[in-house]
Amino acid sequence: MTEAVNHILDLGAYISSSPSSFHAAHEAGRRLTAAGFTQLAESQAWTGGPGRFFLIRDGAIIAWLTPEHATAVTGFNILGAHTDSPSFKLKPKPTTGRFGMLQAGVEVYGGPLLNSWLDRELRLAGRLVALDGTEALVATGPLLRFPQLAIHLDRGVNDGLVLDKQQHMNPVWGLGDPAGADLLGLLAAEAGLDPAQIGGYDVVIADTQAAAVLGAKGELFASGRMDNLTSVHAGLVALIAAAEAGAADGPIAVFAAFDHEEVGSASRSGACGPILEDVLTRVSDGLGATVSERRRAFSNSFCVSADAGHAVHPNYPERHDPANRPVLNGGPLLKINANQRYATDGAGAAVWARLCRGAGVPYQEFVSNNVMPCGSTIGPLTATRLGIRTVDVGMPLLSMHSARELCGVEDPFRLARVAEVFFGTVP
Known part of the structure; x- marks a missing residue:
């Protein structure tokens, strides 16, 4: 629980420093720089090869960790999130x-x-x-x-x-x-x-209200912009931890925090735009990949689309699926929708289950009540644009899209733990 509390306090500090998508990208960049990552400009040539790098485009940030032994067909493990909020x-x-x-x-x-x-x-x-x-x-x-x-x-x-x-x-x-x-x-x-x-x-x-830990045992956390800065922070913390671990082998770890998800992602810094593909292509070029080899690398890649999801509301249980009712502090969500509003399929679900088992973290399935419309995420957009297998996961929240949302203290840390395992695992 101590690790979870330390994580939640740092999450609160990150949210406080990130009142807009532009601030969220800037603060992430500041933390990455302090961890030894190099900021690159899109207008300049990139040397390629192993190392720690990031770029900021408007309110989006993409960071990556290329291991020493990466080749032209090394896959990308991508954690996607978004920096904007309603x-x-x-x-x-x-x-x-x-x-x-x-x-x-x-x-x-x-x-x-x-x-x-x-x-x-x-x-x-x-x-x-x-x-x-x-x-x-x-x-x-x-x-x-x-x-x-x-x-x-x-x-x-x-x-x-x-x-x-x-x-x-x-x-x-x-x-x-x-x-x-x-x-x-x-x-x-x-x-x-x-x-x-x-x-x-x-x-x-x-x-302006500061984030707060509350509850009889300090088990709850309230803040603005948890949708989706909980996932942005988890990916950021996990990538920095992966860099500190310093593995020479494994996938190329990518943290992608897009803007404009709440309004459809159709922008130069959104998931519908080319920013992620631009980065992956240039990283691949730096490893000497041909077009065919890059496609092979994409086939060896995996994306975790991490966003927010609904915990069961104790005052409105009828709004939730009767058999799948995620609870606060029950672990991150695996988000499933038959109509592909989420990108999760059976193969992706199995990868997520293995990752959670490897991290020692429980997870919960989320699926909508059949009479409730289901939201969507960057997951289907990324899968469609790049052809990379994608799974949608998230943080269980109450009061989603409120000026002040509520989660359990343990869940953000658990999501970060799974993300850290993900960055070093070949799916």
């Missing part, structure tokens, strides 16, 4: 307001549980891009709030809260006349930039 993104002309209150114009990003964002102290975080193309990360302190209408003015609210995404989801960030205020100017000042030089931005809302 939230709200600043619109153009974001400074709005009325009745003496300053408000922010925001667009809903992904599928947030809207009511969970009400009456919370929130921050803005993301990147600002200057006219000359230079970028700066920015993150404010507590700045915004979505104030809920008082019950005296909506007596039926407890019978069903209805929120209009345009009318009701406009956070307050101060008092005054919007004609004389400038939210972008505030962000520019926070980043030490001239507001007149800001040419573009990608800024989201994030919760």
Whole structure:
């Protein structure tokens, strides 16, 4: 349990440093650099061969560990995750307001549980891009709030809260006349930039409340952005541990944290884009592989798509499959869907079972109730794009897509342990 607690505290620190996908990629890069990894630029030539490397593209990061004895047909063991979470993104002309209150114009990003964002102290975080193309990360302190209408003015609210995404989801960030205020100017000042030089931005809302361990025995963990920074952190920790172990043989270990999964992954930094294939191709080229040998390497490869999944809710058990009801601290999930919303098949499930057994970690199957729609992940996208066998797994959560989600303390550490075994195993 001590290892699990240490892991969860580090996870909390990572989440605190990662209020946006850009911050998550930057913080991962900082940790990898400290562990001896070299950052590469996509525009430059790569020498190839063994070593520890990573690249950052916008809000995505891919890192890899090439063993000393890797060849042109050595397979890739890929752990995929994503850096974004459901939230709200600043619109153009974001400074709005009325009745003496300053408000922010925001667009809903992904599928947030809207009511969970009400009456919370929130921050803005993301990147600002200057006219000359230079970028700066920015993150404010507590700045915004979505104030809920008082019950005296909506007596039926407890019978069903209805929120209009345009009318009701406009956070307050101060008092005054919007004609004389400038939210972008505030962000520019926070980043030490001239507001007149800001040419573009990608800024989201994030919760400010620190992660917390709770429960009668400290067995629960609450935080924002656990979907999917629990998996990003697990893959990051596992890759660094694999690098420290220093195996000369085995697969090429790859940690791929994409952006934009919550909105379909169709971007240059998303799983539908070419970023992972670009990296694998260039690593393969560095090992002298022909096109045919690279395809052989892909056939020797395996991908673990690690995301979040649903633990059974004690107040809504009827929403879950009656025979498959994962619990908190019961181990990571093997996610299964007959309609290929998850990429898991029988062969992939067997690999996952072997990995968990090798790590000494229990796991649980997740499958949706037949009348409940099933979400999807980067797993089917990666399998389709690269032809690499993929299995979908995840962290059991309650309150998924809430501003503040809940998991068991032991499960994130267990996922990291399996990932560490995975990075050194030929499936």
